[in-house]
Amino acid sequence: MDTAPASRAGSPGEVFRAFLKLGLTAFGGPIAHLGYFRDELVVRRKWLDEAAYADLVALCQFLPGPASSQVGFALGLWRGGPLGALAAWAAFTLPSAIVLLVFAMAAAALDGALAQGVLHGLKLVAVAVVAQAVWGMARSLTPDRSRASIAVLAIAAVVLLPGAIGQLLAIAIGVAGGLWLCRDLPIPHSSAVHFPVSQRAGWIALGLFAALLVGLPVLAILLDNHGVALFDGFFRAGALVFGGGHVVLPLLEAETVTRGWLTPDAFIAGYGATQAMPGPLFTFAAYLGAASGPVPNGVLGAAIALIAIFAPGFLLLIGTLPFWNSLRRRPLAQAGMRGANAAVVGILGAALYDPVFTSAVLSPLDFALATAGFVALVAWKAPPWVVVVALASTGAVVGVLA
Known part of the structure; x- marks a missing residue:
């Protein structure tokens, strides 16, 4: 049965105001964001009904990319057309991106025991948050022996082939394993x-x-320009994020730290700071683009990285919207996605382990503090x-004190 919006007509200005409120207050990660969107836009503003919203969420979780931002982009498109989609993205993204840009530019000047202690504390935050993400994703995305085995094979791939090549191989293993092992699982109805x-x-x-994914690496080599290489690295990272926003961490680490654009300590500290943002x-990309070593960095680097990392998810969303109702009924598409999601857990x-744990946990006290943060997130449900x-x-x- 087709669904209809409660009220589709709107303006980009209305969309911007609604999403600016969410961009300033929506803490807690992608799943929490989807709850905020539902309360504000489905329940209170009645932009669309529950069934349409649930189907949109299913589509964005099926695609690579940042699921909550894709849902917001689509809701802006639904309500205000193309300008509404851009308004939704800008209002939801820029508040935290601007704060992280300022943090990146200030972090280079921080020195002394107090500042270094704060930065080390942020690295311990990253340990707790990523451990929570692995715990939650493993329970939901690898619930059986087949998908747990795919996750282990993915770990082997990224350990044996560090960097982007190993991650591409891991996702390929996941898709192939899903097509082989996950074909008989039921397809969710929506x-x-x-x-x-x-x-x-x-x-x-x-x-x-497709043209950007294939052409940007070639262009970066031919031009030997850091701006193009920066856009290429962040575009590729955004194109390969299956299963949740935290998965972007190893992809971005491969594109920045491995290339020597950023130190591991600066990378992990920035990731920890990102956890405090709505x-x-x-938006971690804004920090990385600003803090990276070669020019362009600063404000221009942040803008390049931010646009590049969101672009593939939005292009895939626009490309899939007209075909989603037929695509979702294909068992092989669902099976391949289950395998890919299992691989991203690995x-x-x-x-x-590396780089999060190895760069942050340097003493028994560090281990105790990181464990306390993990327990606070998982058992106490602390924000x-x-x-x-x-x-x-x-x-x-x-x-x-030290």
Whole structure:
């Protein structure tokens, strides 16, 4: 049965105001963001009904990319057309991106025991948060022996072939394993939903996505330009994020730290700071683009990285919207995605060890603090920003006393 919006007509300005409120207050990660969107836009503003919203969430979780930002982009498109989609993205993303840009530019000047203690505390936050992500994703995405085995093979791939090549191989193993082992699992049922995107526009978006994914690495080599290389690295990372925003961590580490653009300590500290921000986790790209060593960095580097990391997910979303109602009924598509999701559990598990754990946990006290942060998140359901403040403060105290 087709669903219809409660009220589709709107303006980009209305969309911007609604999502600016969410961009300033939506703490807690992608799953929490989807709850905020439902409360504000489905229940309170009645932009669309529950069935249409559930189907949209299913589509964005099926695609690579930042699921909550893709849902927000699609809701802006639904309500205000193309300008509404851009307004939704800007309002939801820029508040935390601007704060992280300022943090990146200030972090280089931080020195002394107090500042170093805060930065070390932020690295311990990253240990707790990534451990929580691995724990939660393993329970939901690898619930049986087949998918758990795919996750182990993915770990082996990224350990034996460090960097982007190992991660691509791991995802390929996941898709192949899913097609082989996950074909008989039931396909979740959802209702149909239609967006104002033509099939022609969908094909153009998919063609542009493929052209950029293939052409950017070649262009970066031919031009030997860091700006193009920066866009290429972040575009590729955004194109390969299956299963949740935290999976972008190992992809970005391979594109920045492995290339020598950023030190491991600066990378992990920035990731810890990102946990205190509202809005999408992908705003971490603004920090990385600003803090990276070669020019362009600073404000221009942040803008390049931020646009590049979101672009593939949005292109895939636009490209898939006209075909989603037929695609979701294909068992092989669902099986391949189950395998890919299992593989990203392995990729993130490997990243939990290196670089997150190895660069942050340097003493028994560090291990105890990181474990306390993990327990606070998992058992006490503490908001991430509370853990950020607690561990950064503790790190500052320990740094001064030491």
